[in-house]
Every structure is written in structure tokens, then in C-alpha cells.
Amino acid sequence: MSRGNIVVGLDIGTTKIAAVIARIENDGTPSVIGVGTSPCEGLKRGVVISLEKTVEAIGKAITDAELMAGIDVQEAYVGIAGDHIKSLNSRGVIAVSRADHTITEKDIERVLDAAKAIRLPDEREIIHVIPQEYIVDNQDGIRNPLDISGVRLEAEVHIVTGIMTSIQNVVKCVNRAGLEVRELVLEPLASSYAVLSSDEKELGCAVLDIGGGTTDLAVFHAEAIRYTSVIGIGGKNVTSDIAIGLRTPVDNAETIKIEQGYALKSLIPKDQIFEVPGTGGRESRKVSLDIIGTIIEPRMEELFTIAKREIEKNEYKELLGAGIVLTGGASLIRGCAELAEQVFDMPAKVGYPKGFSGITDIINNPSYATVLGLILYGSQDVEGGEQFRSLAKTGTLERTMESVRKWFKDFI
Ligand SMILES: Nc1ncnc2c1ncn2[C@@H]1O[C@H](COP(=O)(O)OP(=O)(O)OP(=O)(O)O)[C@@H](O)[C@H]1O
Numbered sequence: 001m002s003r004g005n006i007v008v009g010l011d012i013g014t015t016k017i018a019a020v021i022a023r024i025e026n027d028g029t030p031s032v033i034g035v036g037t038s039p040c041e042g043l044k045r046g047v048v049i050s051l052e053k054t055v056e057a058i059g060k061a062i063t064d065a066e067l068m069a070g071i072d073v074q075e076a077y078v079g080i081a082g083d084h085i086k087s088l089n090s091r092g093v094i095a096v097s098r099a100d101h102t103i104t105e106k107d108i109e110r111v112l113d114a115a116k117a118i119r120l121p122d123e124r125e126i127i128h129v130i131p132q133e134y135i136v137d138n139q140d141g142i143r144n145p146l147d148i149s150g151v152r153l154e155a156e157v158h159i160v161t162g163i164m165t166s167i168q169n170v171v172k173c174v175n176r177a178g179l180e181v182r183e184l185v186l187e188p189l190a191s192s193y194a195v196l197s198s199d200e201k202e203l204g205c206a207v208l209d210i211g212g213g214t215t216d217l218a219v220f221h222a223e224a225i226r227y228t229s230v231i232g233i234g235g236k237n238v239t240s241d242i243a244i245g246l247r248t249p250v251d252n253a254e255t256i257k258i259e260q261g262y263a264l265k266s267l268i269p270k271d272q273i274f275e276v277p278g279t280g281g282r283e284s285r286k287v288s289l290d291i292i293g294t295i296i297e298p299r300m301e302e303l304f305t306i307a308k309r310e311i312e313k314n315e316y317k318e319l320l321g322a323g324i325v326l327t328g329g330a331s332l333i334r335g336c337a338e339l340a341e342q343v344f345d346m347p348a349k350v351g352y353p354k355g356f357s358g359i360t361d362i363i364n365n366p367s368y369a370t371v372l373g374l375i376l377y378g379s380q381d382v383e384g385g386e387q388f389r390s391l392a393k394t395g396t397l398e399r400t401m402e403s404v405r406k407w408f409k410d411f412i
């Protein structure tokens, strides 16, 4: 089997590390051949707090995936998220260089360079520069300006930045687990790759990846990413609310959430009773299922309200023709989409990863959206795909990786 068509995704989440190995078939479809997951407590709200635990969990997830696939892998597309990520939109303008005014690859590179020439605090580094649209002599809405004639070329871009040291810690963990980072990819961007159709991206929608420690928000319109942000609330908060509310250990609370949880009280069947297991020799207790709704609904409502405010703050609400797509493990809490519809006052659904063949039974789950999105992102390298190559063209990530490598040389 040729190594050239193998892509590896590595999602370093706050509850689990997920590694997926896929072979990209001739028609471009990724076929999943290896999956490994390992629980991980090495991160807090997306930031590495224990190098040792994270390295160990990455090693285990990768080894399991390698064993299943029957191959060794050397590099991976790695997801990055966390409180330290910030994003903004920027614009660049240049004069088209050729005498006959035909726009060349070089002009596109130059205009993207101009768009990303922003002042950043010393500790911040650019992770992505993603073109949204180009404007040629005031004609807007151009997706690819190559070979078009014009005098003035403008680019609107979405820039994602992160704190250098937080990025370095992620790279360090991956390297210590024996892998190279092929590219770092913003997690909400990766998740949207896996769960959104191009119609949804065109019409406009917001993706909320509700994980354990964080919820990632990404807003799309006219096929381009417009806004990204990370909210520091996730499924773990729901679990700890249940633990406190029912006075039960976190492990029990987690099981109760998964087996009995409802995000919307009005969906709970009437007069349902369930048992909360006793702890420390105490008897188990019978509790009404209504109580679960009373505990979960306010937390999920808080999360959706924060997300709604973020969307409104940026005036994108009117542009979300395709509504809200929920994904991530905690989107599986029953009634999540129904509650989101009420809070956002627009259609909402739970998005499952799509576009894969191979061992899909294991990964047909919203908690795999990020890692599978990383595979789809990476598969474009194999196909020579176009949309995100602009990223490599701008050289942003090469520079990030260069500075990470330099940092390693200096400090290790
Ligand atoms: N069937 C389910 N019902 C309810 N909640 C679930 C279910 N399966 C997983 N979860 C919850 O989803 C959360 C984990 O989701 P996910 O695997 O997407 O997170 P992660 O990627 O590790 O974290 P993050 O994205 O915050 O870094 C946990 O809080 C878990 O309890």
C-alpha cells in the first residue's frame, strides 16, 4: 500500500484523544482503516495542563489505530482549540502587477500577505489565513481571481491566532509521542468539514461542537468561514452539575447524563423514576426524571445563550439560512437540538460526520467530527485539492512550524 495516500488525524480533546488513519481512495473518498481513542485528562479548556498524561494518551490512541490499520504512521494533522484562540477578519489591497492586468498566483499570494499584515501581540502567532472572498476593481464575491483581469485586487480573509506557547505545548506532546505535526488545524474548522454540506455553508449556518471542556463555534456564509470562537463550557459542566445536584460521584453523574439525560424538560416522559446508585455503603435513591431536566436545561440554555450572543454581536444572525448544526459528544444529550431551536429561534439539528467509507460503524458519532474533519482537510493534500491550499501558499503555517522548530532547537 502506498504511503502517499494515507492521512492521519489526531484530535487532542479535553476528555479523549482520538486518532484516525484513513486511506484516500482514487475517487478522493477517505476510507477509515484504523481508529484509536484514549481517555485524557491532560487538558483544561483546550490547553495542555499535564504533558505526561497527554503524551501517554496520544501514544495509546495512535498505537491502537496503527494496530487496527496494520501500518506505522509518522505524521498527523492535529486539531488545535482552546481559550487562547482568537480570530478576526481582515482585508488586503494590492495593484495587479502584470502590464496586461491579468491576476497571477503571485498577485494572490501578495494580496493575502497584505491581508495578514496585522499587528499582533508578541505572544500570538497566526495559525490560519483563510480567504473569504476577493474583490477585483470593486466587483465583490469572487471566489478565485486567478486569470481575471483587473487593476486593483482586494482579499477578505479570516485570520486565526493562538498563543505561541500553548501551540508549542500541543506540538511538543505530539512529538514526544513519536509523531510529527503535518499541520495544525483549528478544531471548529475541522468539525465543520465533517458535518456540513456545501449547501449549508452557502446558505449560512453556525456549527457548535459541544465537547467535554469547550464548545467550539464556527459561522459560515457564502461557502466561507466568517467567525470562529471557543466557549469554555461543555459536557463536563453538565456532568458536574448533576453530581452536585444529585449528590453523587462524577462517574455516576456521567452515566446518568448519558443514559437518562434530557436538555429540554418538556420532552421528559411524565412520571418517570430512575435510581441514583448509593455511594459509600448508602442505599440507592429513587429520583424523578424531571429533576434531571431541571439540572441540565439551565446549563445548556446558558451555553446556547452565550453562543447566540456571540453570533449576534457579529451581526451574522440574519445570514444563517441553514440554522444551527450541533455536533461533539455532548450534542447527544436528548433534546439538545430542540432546546437550541427555542433559544436561537431557528432550525437546529445534530450533525453526524459524513463522506467516509471503511470502518464507519465506530466513528459514526458526533464526538468524532473533529478527527474526521482533520482527515477531510488532509485528504485535500492527497488530491491536490484547492480550497485550503491558499493556507500553504501564504506560508503562514510553514512559518508557525518553523518558529516552533526553532523554539525547540533553542530550548531543548
Ligand atoms: N451519548 C451521550 N450522551 C450525552 N453526552 C455524551 C454522550 N457521549 C458523549 N457525551 C459527552 O460528550 C462530552 C465529550 O465530547 P467530545 O468527545 O466531543 O469531547 P472532546 O473532544 O474530548 O472535548 P473538547 O472538544 O472540549 O476538547 C463528554 O462530556 C461526554 O459526557
Ligand SMILES: [Mg+2]
Pocket (backbone or CB within 6 Å): 011, 013, 014, 187, 209, 211, 212, 328, 370
Ligand atoms: Mg472536541
